[in-house]
Amino acid sequence: MRLTVxxxxxxQPAAGDACSGYIVASAGQRVLLDCGSGVIGNLLxxxxxxxxxxxxxSHMHPDHYIDLIAMRYGLRYGDGGTRPxxxxxxxxxxxQLQAVSEAISKTQPFFAGALNLHEYTPGQAVPLRGPLTVTPFTVVHGIPSHGMAVSDGASRLVYSSDTVVCAELEVAARGADVLLAExxxxxxxxDHHHPRTHMSAVEAGTVAAKAGAGTLVxxxxxxxxxxxxxxxxxxxxFRGRVVIGRPHAQVNVGAETPVAR
Ligand SMILES: [Zn+2]
Ligand SMILES: [Zn+2]
Incomplete structure (x- = not known):
């Protein structure tokens, strides 16, 4: 399994960066976790x-979903093919996306034919075609937010989503090969928010250490x-390997040596 940031x-994206978006791939199957501002250009x-x-x-803050709009345009007018x-x-x-759709287009459902919208149930694995299984789990943020545990049967990546340190994240992260942490x-x-809604790097390291994670991204x-x-x-x-997330950084998840660039 491989993570591509x-x-x-x-x-807001830092200069040259995009907001949240991560490809997790295994055996030719690719899942995209979050789709924030600027993700589509880097995905290509x-x-x-x-x-x-x-x-x-993971949650309905725009820095985690707003490039679904660019995704829809690309699928509709670009390389999309026929499969939503x-x-x-x-x-x-x-x-919420229905409201976005109506704000963009009064004449047609904006996402129809390009993106099939479903809602997951936190705590329940989402069945997919291929080796990857994604299980969303509830974390603690300013709005309902969900980490993601991704497994291909051999290795496991846990993505924190946006959250404070919480028991739900600590439990999900136990034994993860890679903890991808905000x-x-x-x-x-x-820190603009009181009470806090995010983690510090020190806290991300503490979660990784308690979990016995292999690599912290x-x-x-x-x-x-x-x-x-x-x-x-x-x-x-955290005494394990720490990788700084940046666009196009890739990390092998599991037995292989992690590679970042
Ligand atoms: Zn957020
Ligand atoms: Zn965010």
Whole structure:
């Protein structure tokens, strides 16, 4: 199984970056976790849009779903082919995207024919065609938010989504080969929200250490964050390998040696 980071910024993309988007692939099957601002342009460096088998949205903050609009245009007028892509949204997400659709087009359902919208049930694995299984789990953020546990039967990646440190994340992350963790408060980022809604890099490292994760991939950086500083912060609490998420970084999940570029 392999992780490819497409975007690693929180809220607004840092220069040259995109917001949240990650391809997890195994045996030719590709799942896209989140689809934030700028993700589609970076995705096209790794796959055609029609080569994405399913999309999972962790929560309905725009930095995690807004490029579904670009995805729809690409599928409709670009390389799309004939097969709509299944999009798995949080509970209530389909209604929210319906409102987006109506805001864009009064004359036709905007996403119809390109994206098939479904809603997942947190805690229940979503069956897909191929070796990958995705199980969303509830975490704690300003709105309902869901981490994702992705397995191909041999290895396991856990994505935190946007969250504070919480028991749900700690349980899901146990023994993960890769923990892909947000650190919106890492690297000297300001904390605008009280109560807090995000993790620091130190906290992401603590979760990885408690979980016994193999590799920690830091992501969801504030656009002004000092990423090298965030890496040091995470390394103060996690003794395993820490990879800085950046566009096109790839990490092997499982037995192979992790590779980042
Ligand atoms: Zn976010
Ligand atoms: Zn969020």
């Amino acid at each position: 497409l975007g690693s910024s929180a809220s 460096q790794h796959a055609a849009l029609s080569e994405i088998d399913a999309i999972f949205v 892509i299944d999009v798995f949204l949080p509970p209530g997400g389909a209604e 650190n919106a408060l890492g690297g000297g980022a300001p 830091l992501t969801h950086f504030w656009h002004t964050a000092d990423r090298a500083q965030a890496q040091h912060e995470a390394e103060s609490t």
